Amino acid sequence: MKQSRIFSFCAAGALVTGLATAQNETHKYVASNAGMAEAFGHSVVVDGKYAVVSARNAVVNGVDTGAVYVYDRTMGMELYILQPADGGSGDKFGFDLAIEGDTLLVGSPHHDVMGMNMVGAVYVYDLTTGLEVGRLVPDTMVMMGHFGIGVDIDNGIAAIGAFTRNPMGVDSGEAFVFDVATSTQLHSLVASDGAAGDMMGWSVSISGNSVLVGSDLHAGHGAAYVFDATTGAQTHKFEPMDIIAGDRFGWMVDLEGNNAIISSHKHDRVITGDMDTGAAYLFHLGMNMQMGKFTAADGDANDEFGYSVSFDGGRVAMGAPFDDDATMNAGSVYVFDFATQLQEYKILASDAAMSDLYGSSIDVSGAGLLVGSVYDDDVIMNAGSAYEYDLAPPCWNKFCTVADGSTLNAATLDPSGCDLGGPVNMMMMGAPMNQFTYLLIGSGNSIIDGALFGASGNLCLAGGTIGRYTKDAGKIDMMGMFVTDISTTFTGGPNFGIPNSGGATILAGQTWNFQYWHRNMGGMPSGFSEAVSITFK
Structure with a gap:
């Protein structure tokens, strides 16, 4: 709705x-x-396989006639452009939309009916064909009534x-x-x-x-x-x-x-x-x-x-x-x-x-x-x-962030996705520029204060097996960014030596936790990024 x-x-x-x-x-x-x-996006509806978007000011049979665009949600492909056969200038066809299954209602509140100005009308479409199959107008028509708003x-x-x-x-x-x-x-x-x-x-x-x-x-x-x-x-x-x-x-x-x-x-x-x-x-x-x-x-x-x-x-x-x-x-x-x-x-x-x-x-x-x-x-x-957008439960979530109390884990970590068919880019941002870094992987998510072993910030992958991603390490760039692709699209990954697994590949359905270790500038103790847990697809 x-x-x-x-x-x-x-x-x-x-x-x-x-x-x-x-x-x-x-x-x-x-x-x-x-x-x-033309105000494409004025009204939107989504249901089942269809996404429908109106452009209330589309120029069709004159200025601001309006048009409606129907898309296949799976492919993101345009299926139809709906335009009323009797549409006229200023109709605002598509001012509001409603969808149920294969039925689409399109409001056209400025449409003239029987010579009466802006009575308004609602058009009914079958989305399996893109054809108009009905028209709704009030029994008693009123000029400037804007029926269909x-x-x-x-x-x-x-x-x-x-x-x-x-x-x-x-x-x-x-x-x-x-x-x-x-x-x-x-x-x-x-x-x-x-x-x-x-x-x-x-x-x-x-x-x-x-x-x-x-x-x-x-x-x-x-x-x-x-x-x-x-x-x-x-x-x-x-x-x-x-x-x-x-x-x-x-x-x-x-x-x-x-x-x-x-x-x-x-x-x-x-x-x-x-x-x-x-x-x-x-x-x-x-x-x-x-x-x-x-x-x-x-x-x-x-x-x-x-x-x-x-x-x-x-x-x-x-x-x-x-x-x-x-x-x-x-x-x-x-x-x-x-x-x-x-x-x-x-x-x-x-x-x-x-x-x-x-x-x-x-x-x-x-x-x-x-x-x-x-x-x-x-x-x-x-x-x-x-x-x-897909609002399905996320396949990854962050922890050990500044917001939840790891105040020294200032560098952010965001994966580009969870599908091993990839890419799965592990992007660190806000890190100290020109410093050496590599990615850590672990099965645990317990937190240890890095000060206990001479580091700054929290190590957040304790409580299980932990190791280093062995295929990619390097220098953080001038923008404070470093990216590692751990998907199967990257040569050598994800066979990067899961701790104590003999270098086994990450599999769909498995959950692993990640965090960057990095050096800090000026000889300061090394540090850590925030952490992320990923359930792979």
Whole structure:
């Protein structure tokens, strides 16, 4: 499930920080026919074998018609470019996307219907063929209603937002429930206390018999409503306990069973006084109450954490596209464990650049994560891109780091992977330049203070067999870096003399621990890098 999108229309492999460090960037997608400022990555969805990315401003039948790109996730190959046969200038086709199996919904909120301006429409595609198989429009059409601004699907039933329709006053907003197979409208959803300017329907999510609808301008601070998909009746209204004016609660929503994640991307961090750091809240439908709050551990002013939200199974992902960690407005993504509500990862784009807005859209499905970077300039200025990651449990983890108490083990150690078919480059960085070094391998992970044998820092491979990688030793370069390839792609490796094994080869499924020993400058005692444990594939 997902929610994402950059709000910028007129009415007319990965650097990972945090608790884990081994996420795998599997693909970076760009449009095969990319154009300037087409905003590829505006909305993204991933499910099964498909990754789907929209470019809301693609020039097709005029400026800003929009287009949608479908990729094979295994090969990273473009399968289709979806463009509406009746698309017109300014339609914003692809403003939001939803996927279920082989069915794709594409929102086109500025599409004109029967000569009426910006009624909006939702297109239905069969992803096995790339062909349009249905079209959803509301029974009662309203000019400038923007039907399709938000879309979602579950069990063949679609939830669709139309945030500028007028059932309770100008721009009060409305949402709809449709049977996708028959293109039949089942219900119109209206907030019981809706008012002019609420713009309910900007974001929607459906799970089972419940529809969650965001109304981020309600009463000046925002709200979210839950409706029964069978009857259309409102069942809940959610507002967080600490809500204040301007929070934009309800900006993005995602629903899984009874658990609702609702973002508030303009929420301020009260303790520090930082404005617009952002937050997201967990509500439980069955208990009708707030159960938690998600925030970025390192959130800063104007990051807008929660600008995009996705929730699937045991993971919650949040985009913070205005995060400045890599560079100004480069953006970031946070991944949380749903059960504990603890942050697992913070991910930055591997090639982050200023104003890319990485994290402007996001979708998580199982172990797959797809992230939009709507203003990435890789192909041409502001053409956009999307990154896919494998969030499966990492095959390696660090220990003996400065952060966990080995303050003198300052040189970092990062493997490039775990597959012995390789390469598996053991990269040390931040080491003393021009000094001799070699790699250690061991089965143990106990820590010994190096001072006991005249060294600086901790030896972290004690408690088992330990030895030296015999095929490669040398001098750290002028940048403080040294790299050893221990995979089968390197001549002589990995038959480097596993301790007490007679030089046996490392095998898939085995776990070994590694650490660099190095000399220090000026005759100082020798030292050690941080350590890493690898389970090989």
